[in-house]
Amino acid sequence: MGGHVVETTSIMFDVGVIATVGFVGAAFASRARVPIIIGYIIAGMLIGPNIHFHLFGWSYDGILADSVFLQSISQLGLVLLLFFVGLEFSITKLMRTKEAAAVLAVTNLAVNMFAGFVIGAWLGWPLIDTIFMAGVISMSSSAITAKSLIDLKRLGNAETEFLLGMVILESFLAMFLLTLVNGMIVPSDTPVNVGLLFGGVGLFIGFFALLAAVVVPRTAAIFERIKNEELFVLFALGTVFLAASLAEAFRIPAIVGAFFMGMVFADTRIAGRMKVKMESLRDAFVAIFFLTFGMLIDPAALGSVLPMLAIAVPLILLNDLFLTASLAYFIGFSGRASTAIGTSLVARNEEAILYATVGARAIRANPQLSNDYAGTYLTPFAGILCIVMSSLAPILMGRSNRIAAFFASRLPKSLRFGAELVKRTLKTVIMPNFLPIYRRKRLFQASLIFYAAWIIDLTVTTGMAHLAMSLLTPVFVFGVWASARHAFREPVRHTNYGVDGGPFSRSTIETFVLRIVVGALAIVGLVAILWQYYWPVTLVILYAYFLVVVFSMKVVHRRLGLGITRRVARVRLVRHMPTARSWRAASGMRR
Template identity: 30%
Template sequence: MHSSAVFLIEFGAIILGLGLLGRLAGRLQFSPIPLYLLAGLAFGEGGLLPLGASEEFVAIGAEIGVILLLLMLGLEYTASDLVSNLKTQYPAGLVDMALNALPGAALALLLGWGPVAAVVLAGVTWISSSGVIAKVLGDLGRLGNRETPVILSILVLEDLAMAVYLPIITALLAGVSLAAGSVTLAIALGVAGLVLFVAVRYGRVISRFVSSDDPEKLLLVVLGLTLLVAGLAQQLQVSAAVGAFLVGIALSGEVAEGAHNLLAPLRDLFAAVFFVFFGLHTDPQSIPPVILPALALAVVTALTKIATGYWAARRAGISPKGRWRAGGTLVARGEFSIVIAGLAVTAGIEPDLGPLATAYVLVLVVLGPLTARYTEPIALRLTARRAASADAVPPSRTAPAAESLEPVDDSRPER
């Protein structure tokens, strides 16, 4: 009875604290993710007030949080949208991977962490935070801008890449042989391809089967199906998160919209628990030794994300203003970086990887909304200053005067 009371007190305090932190983040107009991570650091081992009785339940809640995060992402996209994005935007996805995954892998190798940790840290620096970026786009009123589809296409390609990347990471962290890892990857690709095929051809049939006018029945069926598929996927050594993502893709239309509305509060609750859980397993005293590498990596990968967005927007014919906005918006890292690092922390491959990932995400989840807002004006001001310096140089007498053409800002909101 006493342990039950302690559990209720501890878990109730966690939920209440998360709610208050969320309200504080809302007033400050930035993502609550860094506050959740700091809360986990405060209540974990080496923190101000270590928890005990509720830690096991928090671990289960954290796993459900990851599953719901990926499910909700899958609900955002239809299978036809994913296929279309693969066909038209894959060059941007390849540039995104090359520019942003390589710095993480290089740092891990420079620190002597080995190839497995290099692959993990590459994923941490590669994947942008869809949740933070979607909120920033809404807050800045840019959902209708012409560069926004470019941003969303890159995020979709990253989400698709997760379906391949997570099984690879799972196999590497489990220490399986090359043959077993190849089988795991083949199973993951086969299941993903099969689900996409079924979703394209029979998505309406699946949605009708799941559909219900009663919100309670719809919630139970979708949540139960997601947890069942996630468990089966994990049993096959694929990834519970990938299984949940594929369930989301398979659902479409009114069912996807209804499920999204019903599951959004649950996702927010368990996702917050997940970030706290990650912080619980990171000793605050382990962060100062890795803060300098984390800051350096944050600066480098912020610049590479800006370059990625700029290149992708230019390829799509967006004006310079829209290119800078696209690049600055993509900087934020968050939930997926923590998900990937969390797998490595659980496997225990490198003690410093978790603290470095925590510090890295804390920096970029705060910096991301700032770069989204200020990259364009800063870049244009520097460009104007450079142009003014060039105009100050006397033109050659033999050279003809060049015509000044003002670029048209075609990144204005669509009507």
């Protein structure tokens, strides 16, 4: 007995099975207290065409085939999902978190992307496949993060607003990156022109920026007067799918157009009404998307992706729990808040699956690209990664205070002292403040934005252009150093560090902080330069920078921390030690 359990091509049967199995998977996931999306994925794997096993002479080969109809419905779910993500991207809300959310989002995304590049290079994957691999690894789950924050009653915590702003900004950066990568992957007989690609993406984003800034604010009142709920839902669906169609006309994924259309309405009064009226429709189609994604996972390929998972999971934990949490502490958050931010970023879910789906489909559709890499392994890798990380996230978030206490009790005093110096300096520069003496930082912010754009361009260029940009990179590093020194001067002068406030201490602190911050930016440039020539050497460089940071913290602790202690000890020694005259007087009295 073989073949499919039920031989049918009925659309009604496909939808009925998908809905029923999705209900069962969601129910089991709820009872097991794991994200419902995991239940959808596992249920999809069990009914899809890639599962095969034999038991007591009976063979099971799945129930449903990967039909074009189901893929089309899942695409609708993906478009609606990204529209809702865009509705959460409020520029007004994001402005309240300002530089802190931007620094955390860009750094977390960049480090996780680098981890994905390391895994892809180690596996020998082509560049395009590696980019999609890096995208899967770097996409934190906004849905699981928000749900866990509600369950743990942390929505009122001071760091939560920054965390949510950071996750939303990461989603925007992910859409921007996906737009660029899609432009690189479109079949063409001519090589990709990076300048034209950036220009086309900028034009596309500019169109939606015009809608958000000019058109929608002047016409929102008209949409608000739509009283008939049926008409309003039709209007909302029309705008979403027309935006998705416009994106496809630009050879950009449809989900990107839906995301930007959500951003257009995010700060209007009808955004809440759109969420309420379209939420049920979104949930139904999104469930079908995750179920069909599970159907694409080949259980036989799971053994092949285990080595990838064995590397990816520790790297994600290292970045989110250590590097991102450390950065959050450096820019002004407390130890517990920093650890809470780090643990909240561990989950991987819908965004990672989005990247895997778009990447696998695009690579399979391009005859110039091989299907032996991401086309085969990206989907099962993303599925299992989401199951593992989404299961770990609530556990780690619930124990974030214990993790913070563990690190605080085991870090050497020199590292704690050095980290505190960096924190008190950067807090005045990056965290929101209203003191006029700390407003000399716009030049520093502009230099960071320009340097980030330079690094991106340096990363994607090759040949002589890459060599020329590499030779010019030290000039830009020097510019960042000069602007950083200008921005740090006043905070160092007016901040209480708990040490001697003399010129020597201030100069030592300023030099130390500049070495840490500008050194990190210089290392990023060096990695971008050397990656194309021999990528393993970049890991050695990063480890060397880590050793320099540890050594610098020990030196500054010896000069300022222990130095103050020794001076205090000598003062006390002079005070309590009797002088020669008093000793002779005491001797005479004894006589």
